[in-house]
Amino acid sequence: MAKRTPVLLPWVERTLIDLGERIRLARLRRDISAQLLAERAGISRQTLSTLENGSGSVSLATFIQVLFVLGLEKDLEEVAKDDVLGRKLQDLNLPTRRRATKRDR
Numbered sequence: 159m160a161k162r163t164p165v166l167l168p169w170v171e172r173t174l175i176d177l178g179e180r181i182r183l184a185r186l187r188r189d190i191s192a193q194l195l196a197e198r199a200g201i202s203r204q205t206l207s208t209l210e211n212g213s214g215s216v217s218l219a220t221f222i223q224v225l226f227v228l229g230l231e232k233d234l235e236e237v238a239k240d241d242v243l244g245r246k247l248q249d250l251n252l253p254t255r256r257r258a259t260k261r262d263r
Contacts, residue, residue, distance in 0.1 A: 166214045175212030177221075182210040184228050198227045 166174070185195050196206040201220055209216045209224060225231050238244075 164214050171212065171214070174214055178210040178212035181221075181224060181228070184230060185210075188228065190228075195224065195227055199223045 185192065192206055192210075193203055196203045199206070199220070200223065205216065205220060206224065209220060222231065222234065225234065
């Protein structure tokens with residue numbers, strides 16, 4: 159069975175391409191060959207190439223493993239750290255306290 163590549167929105171494709179380029183630059187700055195990075199990450203050289211080219215078929219786990227090998231895994235802690243929109247939406251759905259009606263005595 160062939161692996162299905164998801165259909166991505168254009169801005170998602172651009173984001174993946176940019177991320178792949180940044181990973182490639184990080185590898186080159188560290189003077190690590192593609193073969194060595196692939197071996198350390200436990201992936202094939204072809205998978206690393208696919209990742210660096212911004213393909214949507216590479217798993218998130220593979221991205222994280224490569225970032226770990228490059229020493230960039232701490233950057234993932236910043237993803238959705240300050241979710242302003244999510245907090246506003248959450249605040250809109252918070253229930254309001256209602257008092258019980260007074261009983262007639």
